[in-house]
Amino acid sequence: MKHLYSFTWKKDEYELSRLEMRTFFNFDVAGNVLISEQKIEPSRSPFMRERLDIWAQGETIEDLVAFAKGLQLGDKTFKIHCLNNSDDAVEPKLDRKLRNDLMRTIGMAIDAEPDLAKPDVVLGLVFYEGVYYLGELVHGESVWLTHMKKPEMYSTALSTRDARAIVNIAVPFPKGLKVIDPCCGIGTVLVEAMSMGIPIEGRDMNKRVVWGSCINLRHFGYEPNVEIGPIEEANEGYDVAIIDMPYNLFTHISKELQQSIISNARRIAKRVVIVTIESMNNEIANANLNIIDQAIVKKGAFERQVLICE
Incomplete structure (x- = not known):
C-alpha cells in the first residue's frame, strides 16, 4: 500500500x-x-x-x-x-x-x-x-503543543516543535534502539521522545537542570530516567546520542569541553545528532565522525545547525 x-x-x-x-x-x-x-x-x-x-x-x-x-x-x-x-x-x-x-x-x-x-x-x-x-x-495531532508550557523552562532551550523533529531525525525507526541525551538540560528532547514511546536515557552534569528535567518529565506523566554526571562517565553501548551543545547561562563551556563532549559521544554511540549554534566541524572531525546530513534552523537572526554524524 x-x-x-x-x-x-x-x-x-x-x-x-x-x-x-x-x-x-x-x-x-x-x-x-x-x-x-x-x-x-x-x-x-x-x-x-x-x-x-x-x-x-x-x-x-x-x-x-x-x-x-x-x-x-x-x-x-x-x-x-x-x-x-x-x-x-x-x-x-x-x-x-x-x-x-x-x-x-x-x-x-x-x-x-x-x-x-x-x-x-x-x-x-x-x-x-x-x-x-x-x-x-x-x-496528525500536534502533541508537541501540549509540552510548550513546562514547570521548568530556559529561554535558550529548544522549542518543543524543533525538539520533536530532532528526535525523529535521530531515531526515525526506534524499535530496538538504545538512545541517550547526555546533555539533556531541562528535558525538552526527553519529553518529546517519551511522548512518542521512544525509550531514552538522560544525563547532565548540572544538578539543577537534572532536577528541572525530572520535574518536567513527571509533569507530563513520564518516569524520569536521568542521571547526574558528565558524558565522560557514561557507559558505551548506545545506538544514538542526541546532543544539544550546552551554551546557556547555566553552563560555561570551553573548546576543550566541547571536544570532550563530541569525542565521548562518539565513544558511547554509533550515531550522534548534534545541535549547535556555532561550527563544530573541527571537533567532529577530531572525533573521527563524519557529517552525513544537516540542516539549519532559524529563529530570526538566531541559527542552530542540526548535524547527523556517524
Whole structure:
C-alpha cells in the first residue's frame, strides 16, 4: 500500500522539515505532498498534517466511483474529506462547490451509512498531479503543543516543535534502539521522545537542570530516567546520542569541553545528532565522525545547525 502525506512548515523550518523527511523516507520533495510505501504515524512529526492510506487511484473520478461501489465498510459509518482546500493546501485548490460535488459523487456510490459528525471511518479524496486518490485518512495531532508550557523552562532551550523533529531525525525507526541525551538540560528532547514511546536515557552534569528535567518529565506523566554526571562517565553501548551543545547561562563551556563532549559521544554511540549554534566541524572531525546530513534552523537572526554524524 502507498501513502500520501501532506506537510506544513514555517519559513525558517524548511530545512529541518526536509531533513526529517529524508530520514523517514530516504528522499524529500520541494512541495508539501509526498507519496511513499513507508508508513509513518503523522502525529510523530510537527510538520506532517495527515496521511492518506491509498485504496484506489485513477485518472478520472469515475475510476474512483467504480472502486467505491465495491467498497465494503460493513456496519461502519463514513464521511469524505477532500484535501484540495485552503487548510490542507494540496494543489490544485478546488472551489467548495467542486469539492462538494466530487465528495457527493463518491459518497453516493458507497454502500454504507454516512455520518458527518462522528464517522467510524474518514475517507480522504485528493486530486494531485493529474491523479485522483481515495483512501482512509489519518489526521496528525500536534502533541508537541501540549509540552510548550513546562514547570521548568530556559529561554535558550529548544522549542518543543524543533525538539520533536530532532528526535525523529535521530531515531526515525526506534524499535530496538538504545538512545541517550547526555546533555539533556531541562528535558525538552526527553519529553518529546517519551511522548512518542521512544525509550531514552538522560544525563547532565548540572544538578539543577537534572532536577528541572525530572520535574518536567513527571509533569507530563513520564518516569524520569536521568542521571547526574558528565558524558565522560557514561557507559558505551548506545545506538544514538542526541546532543544539544550546552551554551546557556547555566553552563560555561570551553573548546576543550566541547571536544570532550563530541569525542565521548562518539565513544558511547554509533550515531550522534548534534545541535549547535556555532561550527563544530573541527571537533567532529577530531572525533573521527563524519557529517552525513544537516540542516539549519532559524529563529530570526538566531541559527542552530542540526548535524547527523556517524
